[in-house]
Amino acid sequence: MRTLTARRVIGACAMLLGVLFVVVVISLRMGAFPLSVRDIVATLFNGVLGRRERIPSEFALVVFGLRLPRIALGILVGAALSTAGAGFQALLRNPLADPYVLGVSSGAALGAILSLIFIPHVPGAIQAAAFVGAAATITAVYFLGRRGGQLDSATLLLAGIVAASFLSAGIMFLMTTLPGRDLRGMAFWLMGDLSSPPPTQNVRAWFVFLFVVFAIAAGAIYLTASDLNLILTGEKEAQHLGVNVHRVKLVVYISASLLTGLAVSVSGAIGYIGLLVPHAMRMLFGNDYRLLIPTSALGGAIAIVVADTLARTVVAPTELPVGAMTALAGAPVFIYLLRRRVR
Amino acid sequence: MSSAAANPGSSLASASPVAKSAPPPRLKVEQVTYAYAAADRSAPNFSLSATSFQAQRQEIVAVLGPNASGKSTLLRLLAGVVGPLSGRIEIDGVGLGDLDLRTRAQRIALVQQESELLFPLRVWEFVLQGRYPYGRRLRFESDKDSLLTGNALAQVGADSFAGRWMNELSGGEKQRVILARALAQEPSLLLLDEPTQHLDVGGKVELLRRLRRLADEHRYTVIVVTHELNLAAEFSDRIVLLHKGKCLRVGSPVEVYDRGLLEQIFEAPLDVDIRPNGRPRVTLRGSE
Secondary structure, three states: OOOOOHHHHHHHHHHHHHHHHHHHHHHHHOOOOOOOHHHHHHHHHHHHOOOHHHOOHHHHHHHHHHHHHHHHHHHHHHHHHHHHHHHHHHHOOOOOOOOOOOOHHHHHHHHHHHHHHHOOOOOOHHHHHHHHHHHHHHHHHHHHOEEOOEEOHHHHHHHHHHHHHHHHHHHHHHHHHOOOOOHHHHHHHHHOOOOOOOOOOOHHHHHHHHHHHHHHHHHHHHHOHHHHHHHHHOHHHHHHOOOOHHHHHHHHHHHHHHHHHHHHHHHOOOOOHHHHHHHHHHHHHOOOHHHHHHHHHHHHHHHHHHHHHHHHHOOOOOOOOHHHHHHHHHHHHHHHHHHHHHO | OOOOOOOOOHHHHHHOOOOOOOOOOOEEEEEEEEEEOOOOOOOOEEEEEEEEEEEOOOOEEEEEOOOOOOHHHHHHHHHOOOOOOEEEEEEOOEEHHHOOHHHHHHHEEEEOOOOOOOOOOEHHHHHHHHHHHHOOOOOOOOHHHHHHHHHHHHHOOOHHHOOOEHHHOOHHHHHHHHHHHHHHOOOOEEEEEOOOOOOOHHHHHHHHHHHHHHHHHHOOEEEEEEOOHHHHHHHOOEEEEEEOOEEEEEEOHHHHOOHHHHHHHHOOOEEEEEOOOOOEEEEEOOOO
16 A cells, blocks of 8 residues: 655656656757757756856757747647646546547637637737637537436547537638638647747747646646546545535636647647546556646646657658647557447 | 324334433434425425434444335435435534535445446555545645555455455455445444445345444444345344335334335235344245
């Protein structure tokens, strides 16, 4: 009997942070302008310590101006999607739940596009609209996924897939009727892509905003981790053990929708991360949500940074959307998990 | 209410062999009713009408009746899942409705058919969940929680397979583990919903012996919902007999096991005789 301790959680997180750092350094190295690992590490440390004058200006431009913002965006999106995935899996008591598979990402993307059409210049409107789109979609899928008053696993997944294809059609329609349509923009919303520059000049403030929203939503889910452990063994059992099931589900529902909306608003609908990463973390660290949520967030960050690095290097100088890479890895795993469950 | 309806005054309570005079009783159910309306305008459909009984420490109370007699409704009321339409339920003198969810889970543990486990869980992890009502937020389990989990596993004889996965257990083993989780809650009231349903005869007797021992040694009050007439007669101190949502009789097995009454309720020809230990035994009367 080895109970979970705070020490074990911190240890696992420290290990994953180390992996993330290595992955980030490797990703910073990849690209047209050559940089050595030594240059990168020195630049990063000087940057963190605020000693900007010690960094050669071309290094500063490449690292802080070009490559790091994209990596930071990847970290945010990966962490948000994985945390949302783990949250949806508990909320729906379905190990195959994922924002993309359930159509929630497509709903968020449609919401974001509608806000771009109707209220294009309001700050934060895209994020808010993406959140509303995500929340509305998960509500619809939840009710469509019920049979005889009970949530049915297969019906829920089918409802999600149908919702995703319906909403994607809506996105295509809006994109093609808009003036100045471009295929890259379409790929951004449908497949997920990290190549868009930040929408404002003040990049730092933009990232602070994104990470604060992430911290609030992910923190809210994390505070329910003990409750989610019990809800996973059964809702009525959890209620008898003193869990306020309705309140916990409401918190997770809002927070996971917010995380999905946040990720989709900056990167489009990147698929399967919310399925793949929590599953890998369950295999590595077990099913306890007090450990699963933080490790999934870090694992998601690692996964997206790796996937995006591959996406911009395997067919260089052309770039693939990062969503193509995650789908190449995620879809087979989804099929494997689905078949293992059916058996 | 029918003329046979129980009038559980102090006389019945003191008729119990282990009744204590110490007030207040562990569990007090007073004129509790429950009803639901099938549609908004239709007349309420009574699934339980005025039921009263009491239970003391160390007592086993069997709630007995055929299908659709209101047994499950009574258990749901006692567990606090639903509130009564009228009447009052008290635990150690405190109204059930006045307890918040966690405090209630520290007083009452419910053993019932479990939902299917979607993610694998080890036996000790499952039992450790019984400590949830004593934690706050993300608090990690203390040494005391581990100790009590170990004790609970030992009390049901499951310590030898504490490291196994839940979905690898047999029906009887799983039942014991679910009971262990309830014990880890350190409740004063232990509710069991048809606990013998999926057990063979040996398993049934073993379970009831275990409950008897737990009640005697650890001063639990045990409420068992069952339709096993003979097991109830053998192991319980008090019987609450329900039929079609009415509480027909409350008392010791000998007081409640009236041949005519049981035949009428269970709609079968029955014989009731008293065994040497003073407990009644019910047999199906053959057609010979």
